[in-house]
Amino acid sequence: MSTLVKKVYGVGVGVGDEKLITLKALEVLKKVDKIFIPISKKGKRSIAYEIIKNHIDEKDVEELLFPMIKDKEKLKKYWETAVNKVINEKGEVAVITIGDPTLYSTFSYLWKILKEKNIDVEIVNGISSIFASASALGIPLVEGDEKLCILPQGKDIEKYINEFDTIIIMKTKNLKEKLEKIKDKDNYMIGLVKKATFKDEKTAFGRFEEINFDEFSDYLSLAIIKRIK
Amino acid sequence: MSTLVKKVYGVGVGVGDEKLITLKALEVLKKVDKIFIPISKKGKRSIAYEIIKNHIDEKDVEELLFPMIKDKEKLKKYWETAVNKVINEKGEVAVITIGDPTLYSTFSYLWKILKEKNIDVEIVNGISSIFASASALGIPLVEGDEKLCILPQGKDIEKYINEFDTIIIMKTKNLKEKLEKIKDKDNYMIGLVKKATFKDEKTAFGRFEEINFDEFSDYLSLAIIKRIK
Structure with a gap:
């Protein structure tokens, strides 16, 4: 044909x-x-x-x-x-x-x-949700010589949290389950963004136990995890 | 004040x-x-x-x-x-x-x-060079469940090449030195882009030894390394 x-x-x-x-x-x-x-x-x-x-x-x-x-x-x-x-x-x-x-x-x-x-x-090219979400949270993704990784399903997050300054988890409806693995670590903060720049955008920033994950179970939600240095 | x-x-x-x-x-x-x-x-x-x-x-x-x-x-x-x-x-x-x-x-x-x-x-937000460079090379950065990381100075690339599907190295004038560490590995291809979308944009795609790094010593050059699966 x-x-x-x-x-x-x-x-x-x-x-x-x-x-x-x-x-x-x-x-x-x-x-x-x-x-x-x-x-x-x-x-x-x-x-x-x-x-x-x-x-x-x-x-x-x-x-x-x-x-x-x-x-x-x-x-x-x-x-x-x-x-x-x-x-x-x-x-x-x-x-x-x-x-x-x-x-x-x-x-x-x-x-x-x-x-x-x-x-x-x-x-x-188009504006990516990873950048729009960082803007929504009011934080840079990375600066200086910081390292960043994107783990679509959050695989091995408990390992990479010690190696990367910023971890993005996206393409999952169950951020809570993926982030549960780091909840007892003390070296991170979690930023969550649902539908960045949409009219019903929602953000949260804090430790695992401070976040109401029910508000971020949408497929257009993502997590930006920042390591505390 | x-x-x-x-x-x-x-x-x-x-x-x-x-x-x-x-x-x-x-x-x-x-x-x-x-x-x-x-x-x-x-x-x-x-x-x-x-x-x-x-x-x-x-x-x-x-x-x-x-x-x-x-x-x-x-x-x-x-x-x-x-x-x-x-x-x-x-x-x-x-x-x-x-x-x-x-x-x-x-x-x-x-x-x-x-x-x-x-x-x-x-x-x-603005269009990032990481996306413009992938477009210039004619390849997606990541698809499906692939993992991506950005290593500004290429630190630990020899380790992460086995763990990430795509590695981006940017913010360095010496990509050759950073990439030398993986030259004997057989599981990757290197994409190099200088000044994506500028009139004097330049790209290369291949193995370490196939690339003329002299053309990519500009601060606006970056490398996208794809692991072969």
Whole structure:
């Protein structure tokens, strides 16, 4: 099957605040022939689309379904369906994503397949929730020669808390369980942020036992753990 | 001494491409009474200012000198001079920075002192070079459950290469020396990026011995090391 698409832009649209989109992202979204919007469930509101909808008018948009399932074989079929939709568009298209397309983004799966098919892909970077969350907490992520790590599921946090100045835990709905392992250590403070820059943003900063984790069980919550020196 | 300033914005202006600035950053830069521009040497061109200069017109701008020295006592004096300049401005001001203000930014030193003085600070996030560099290389930083770390001076890289999927080394002029420690390991690929999104951007991707490190001895170069699984 020959491909029709000329170029695919992977566009990061930033976080909740619709003004945290770049001029370049807007320029691309305005010029492309079609915008694809990844969704995790049919009928579910796309956050990425909410961010851009006031910036674009009467644009041809289409959803791409990427359910949040673990079965890789099943997932692969969804990716292939998505890729087929994308490559059979004429002209230039954009696939939007919240945050940045290079950091734990749905787009990376499409990107891999598009590269294998030698399709021209350009990434347009976006503001990541890791930075927006640090801003929401009012603390720098790292300064000077400090070391930082991102542990998606919090794996080995009890070990890395002694080696890294800042640890970010994201992509989990159960931050409490992941952070429980360090609760008896005395060398850290926990910052939690739910939906940074959204209207219902929530933050907390303190020790494990001081935090009401129920407020941060959202998939868009993340933890920034700072080691005390 | 009483302070005159009402609010200080720490504004990330992104990387080299002037279109990688956010709508929010532009809005803030347009409304503030003064824009402060950190420079490392008197008479030295400020990259952050180059990025914004076509976006703002006839704006009141002033430089803040932060020399690249290690002596903390001497540095502290420069920070204090800078803070005094900032807090003695009437109205709202912005301090601009390349990349994001929460990641190894000069702004974090000012931020700390401003917080101690109870001055209202708001961070406006920017596109970081770590994302722009991944885009330049055409690879995601991390996907799925992969772990990432940033080692500013490459410290302990020989250990972490076995534990992290992606290692970023930045803030050093000598990437070759830092990476030499892993040259005999067989489980990695090195991506190097100099001045991502600038007109003179340069990239390389390969094994240690395949790379011409002379082209990446700039302070704005960074390395993204991907573990092969």
